[in-house]
Amino acid sequence: xxxSCGAGGEDPGNEYAPNMYVSFAYEPMTQLADKPNTIxxxxxxxxxxxxxxxxxxxxxxxxxxxxxxxxxxxxSASLKNPLPASVYNVAEGKRLYNINCTPCHGExxxxxxxxxxxxxxxxxxxxxxDRIKTTPEGKMFYSVKYGKNLMGxxxxxxxxxxxxxxxxxxxxxxxxxxxxxADTTAKK
Numbered sequence: 001x002x003x004s005c006g007a008g009g010e011d012p013g014n015e016y017a018p019n020m021y022v023s024f025a026y027e028p029m030t031q032l033a034d035k036p037n038t039i040x041x042x043x044x045x046x047x048x049x050x051x052x053x054x055x056x057x058x059x060x061x062x063x064x065x066x067x068x069x070x071x072x073x074x075x076s077a078s079l080k081n082p083l084p085a086s087v088y089n090v091a092e093g094k095r096l097y098n099i100n101c102t103p104c105h106g107e108x109x110x111x112x113x114x115x116x117x118x119x120x121x122x123x124x125x126x127x128x129x130d131r132i133k134t135t136p137e138g139k140m141f142y143s144v145k146y147g148k149n150l151m152g153x154x155x156x157x158x159x160x161x162x163x164x165x166x167x168x169x170x171x172x173x174x175x176x177x178x179x180x181x182a183d184t185t186a187k188k
Contacts, residue, residue: 127174
């Protein structure tokens with residue numbers, strides 16, 4: 001017992017109950033190079049998902065699977081926002097917008113974000129412009145998910161559900177929004 005008191009520097013001392021720290025069972029999220037799994041294929045602790053299956057909560061990723069081409073962009077014009085313009089969705093959209101969009105687009109969508117003000121990139125189109133005001137929301141969804149021109153893709157950062165929430169907030173910045181004020185607690 002006293003030998004563990006001499007720990008210091010590179011010497012961690014003796015462990016009292018090592019099986020509490022290092023499991024004998026295979027742990028799915030742990031892969032030790034010196035102890036490969038001899039049961040599962042490729043020495044993996046975690047099993048591969050069954051082919052053609054979709055993880056829980058990921059169905060909306062497959063719904064909006066458009067090709068990253070000009071044709072995909074044009075086809076996206078028919079997409080409509082499936083979420084109601086509730087107070088919750090607009091507020092959540094504003095939160096996500098402030099995190100992801102304000103560096104370029106600015107707080108009010110005037111193309112005056114901090115990156116643009118620093119002169120690092122040319123300004124994106126302002127939400128006041130006629131071009132943006134008349135852009136269908138499906139094309140806006142496509143632009144956020146896959147990127148367009150200098151705008152990077154946010155499809156790996158935001159889920160489709162979150163992108164639609166951001167677009168509800170963007171509609172308020174464009175002046176095209178009608179928010180259902182009666183729905184203050186709905187989360188969908």
